[in-house]
Amino acid sequence: MKTNLLSAPFQEEVKKTVSLAIPIIVAQLGSILMGVTDNIMVGHYLGKIGLGVAGIANSIAFVISSIGIGGLAVVAPLISKAKAERNIPEINRLFRAGLWVAFWFGLILGALGFLCIFFFDVFQQSAEINAKSPSFMGIIIISNVFTFLFLASKQLSDGLSRTYVAMIITILGLLFNFVFNAILIKGYLGFPALGLNGAAISTLCTKILMLAGILIYLFRAKTFKKYLSRRYNPLPVGDLIKHIFKIGVPSGLQFFFEIAAFSLAVIMMGWLGENQLAAHQIAINVASTTYMMASGLGVAGGIRVGEGRGLRNIQKIRMSGNVALIIVGAFMTLMMILMIMLKRFLIGLYISDVEVIEIAVRLMLIAAVFQLSDGIQVVALGILRGISDVNIPTWITMFAYWVVALPLGYFLGFPLKQDAVGIWIGLWAGLSMSAVLLTTRFYYLVNKMKKSEQFSVETAGA
Structure with a gap:
């Protein structure tokens, strides 16, 4: 690995990599903090049983969703490649194909998640956790569909080196999740107190808003208009859907x-x-x-x-x-x-x-x-x-x-x-x-x- 650490090309590459990475890191830390916030608020409001339910249900759902999370990450490099080739129609097709892949990941992995709910007793938890976990986990699994669609959408902005887009939306999502948790768990501002399921619904609402936020931004911002032009919609994406699934x-x-x-x-x-x-x-x-x-x-x-x-x-x-x-x-x-x-x-x-x-x-x-x-x-x-x-x-x-x-x-x-x-x-x-x-x-x-x-x-x- 021969690299001159003092050369201008090396230093320029360092700047570009770091500028790309920082927003991604902040967004990922925001996602972690969203889970931490959920656990702290559930533990504070509902005690150890609620914390136990949230912990095991989120853990199982995350293990299942990890295939989709890792799978969608291949799209950004493909978009970056198409950008270097100045192939705008290909970037449009990759964006639309990524959304379809995210949808199918949501259905397939969601079905696997609901199968785990049906056989939840196999995890050998206490009777109270067994009773409360299925409904909570079901809502989290539904929210994963919107998580996948958000991740598919952010591949466009990430692949075009606009990584700050997902960072800003994730930070806003973290704030919304905190507010929704407080309102729905305890029933403030006239809302019913939904307890543990309120935390799961809060996550679902936050994911829907994050997806809506990034799609509205992508379709309204001038930076992305040429890539999302309607004239490319007739172009088929079936081959790219297969390719994205393949890798x-x-x-x-x-x-x-x-x-x-x-x-x-x-x-x-x-x-x-x-x-x-x-x-x-x-x-x-x-x-x-x-x-x-x-x-x-x-x-x-x-x-x-x-x-x-x-x-x-x-x-x-x-x-x-x-x-x-x-x-x-x-x-x-x-x-x-x-x-x-x-x-x-x-x-x-x-x-x-x-x-x-x-x-x-x-x-x-x-x-x-x-x-x-x-x-x-x-x-x-x-x-x-x-x-x-x-x-x-x-x-x-x-x-x-x-x-x-x-x-x-x-x-x-x-x-x-x-x-x-x-x-x-x-x-x-x-x-x-x-x-x-x-x-x-x-x-x-x-x-x-x-x-x-x-x-x-x-x-x-x-």
């Missing part, structure tokens, strides 16, 4: 494998005891925040690589990949240092229980170490998505999390009696394996493009 489903499975693996790690922590589970939740909550920041860089890197792909410029593809990896490496190294230095302070924000703190301190040290691996692997996935390479990375993530991370974590945690630390060492090993293999894959494909007589990235995902 989107593997991309979604990459996200699913990681999310599901960490969800199973939570279950294993529960086998060890309440203290270990609480310590795990604290450490993973801190690590998840930095992960979302790194994933924003991954999205930005994918958009920049997609532009290089559209320009058929191997040097630009390599440069964009280099910059994204270097930035995330520097950022996550800083996060690692801060987590080591501030570990007791951060843990103290969550809990004062001495036993939990001592376990969490050990886990926080491992979380700090795997920051670098976690950041590199999520950015590597992003830049590979930029060249539409999704099939091999999907197998890599499945191998890293389900063949390395979980079995090793179980073996260290239980047979070798390393407890919670053993499970986290397994997670670190899986993340490191993923980081090494995915980064190697990217540079292998770039070198393959360079050596080929005719530059073609269409074969990269084979």
Whole structure:
């Protein structure tokens, strides 16, 4: 990876990547804060049962929706590629095809979600949680349809390097969700007190408003008018719907494998005891925040690589990949240092229980170490998505999390009696394996493009 860090092209690429990434990061943090707000308000107003219902229902719904969330992320790099090619009709077709894909993701994954509701007893929760969760989860699953449509819409603005659009709407959505929660849970301003379901309806209303907001902006702003002209409506989109599904489903499975693996790690922590589970939740909550920041860089890197792909410029593809990896490496190294230095302070924000703190301190040290691996692997996935390479990375993530991370974590945690630390060492090993293999894959494909007589990235995902 030869890169002159002082060269003007490198510094220009850094500026463009960072300017793209910051709004994406803010929007993703806004989405996290929306969930945090829900949990705080439900816990405050309705107590531990309400918090338990919201926690498990949201977790199950999120694991299911992760396939759609990851799958739709492939559209922005395709739009960035079409923009570099100055192919305005293709951008219009990609936008419309993305909306159709989002609709079908909503129906298919929604049906899977309602199947989970029908067999909710399999999750072995208490009788009260079993009774209250289905209606709450049903509303959340319906809201996911609007989430997918919003994500599909934001692919247009993100792919055209207008990432601030989704950021502003997400921040407004966060504020609306807070207000709707207060009104609907407790029944203020003449509204009926809907309790737990009020929080779910608040989420549904917020998602509908966010979708309406971004669509109104896209169709009214001058920046996007030429891409959304009605004269392109007769152009068919069936081929692009198939193509987005073809590369989107593997991309979604990459996200699913990681999310599901960490969800199973939570279950294993529960086998060890309440203290270990609480310590795990604290450490993973801190690590998840930095992960979302790194994933924003991954999205930005994918958009920049997609532009290089559209320009058929191997040097630009390599440069964009280099910059994204270097930035995330520097950022996550800083996060690692801060987590080591501030570990007791951060843990103290969550809990004062001495036993939990001592376990969490050990886990926080491992979380700090795997920051670098976690950041590199999520950015590597992003830049590979930029060249539409999704099939091999999907197998890599499945191998890293389900063949390395979980079995090793179980073996260290239980047979070798390393407890919670053993499970986290397994997670670190899986993340490191993923980081090494995915980064190697990217540079292998770039070198393959360079050596080929005719530059073609269409074969990269084979």
